[in-house]
Amino acid sequence: MKIAIIGMGRVGATIAYSIVMKGLCDHLMLANRTTSTAEGDAVDLQHGLAFCQHATHIxxxxxxxxxxxxxxxxxxxxxxxxxxxxxxxxxxxNVALFKKLIPVISRNNPHAILLVISNPVDALTRLTTELSGFPSSQVIGIGTLIDSARFRVMLSQMEKIHPDDLRAYIVGEHGPHQFPIFSQAVFSSATTNHNPLHREIFDHVNEAGFQVYHDKGYTNFAIANASCEVIRTIVHDEHRTMPLCTYFDEWLGVSDNCFSIPVVVGRRGILRYLYPTLNKREQQDLSINAAKIKETISTLLG
Structure with missing residues (x-):
């Protein structure tokens, strides 16, 4: 298994570190426009291999x-x-940057799953799908997986339940128009209620990323863990369900759009879509979100 990371800023470096520590591949390739930065990260990671259980070629x-x-x-x-x-x-x-890079990357990695972390992730996932010519199942945006994780953690703290025992998805835009599917959220086997306190928690989720960003100037740990969750699922063909950004022809009445929806992920990328039953408010949120995302993509991509 060979994994390449394109872009060795703080997020790329933290993902690389997490991949090595979790032993997710045999060969890790780090690429950057300034090659000395990638070389420095590679050598630094190599120096720590003696403390890892899995030998990784870097x-x-x-x-x-x-x-x-x-x-x-x-x-x-x-x-x-x-x-x-x-x-x-x-x-x-970033659209201009991706227009330069994606044709090269897709040509040199014709069978790869492309995992888009860069922002705005919905528009860039749509652009990457278009420029690569890959099936949409092979182009995945990290999307609202990180938002859903934050939501689960905050709910677990309130309910005194481990986050792994919660199923609560946020879908739509990785941005201000995302929305929670409260009607399908469960704590183990018990359905949760949409109440003002839970809505307040979701409102905090909407601001959580920028709170960290404004406190320290960037985010890196949570997004690296989210990325490695997707990578591990692909590597081990786990068929796990998660909300991820993908271009789709149709989903719950929305056509020709690109944002986070619940999907099943395995070795070939996105294996299938899930179709939750939405209540009236969630249907309205979906309609608003779809229109806003379509407008954003049209504005950025033409």
């Missing part, structure tokens, strides 16, 4: 050197600033 190079990977993790991005208030502020510049 190499580095330019983006063009990333070839024949089974999974390509896309974390490359233009620089952010601590005063950023919306992921959309990265949109125009």
């Amino acid at each position: 190499t580095s190079g330019s983006i063009a050197d990333a070839r024949n990977a089974d999974i390509v993790v896309l974390t490359t991005s233009v620089p952010t600033t601590k005063v950023m208030t919306s992921r959309m502020q990265l949109g125009i510049a």
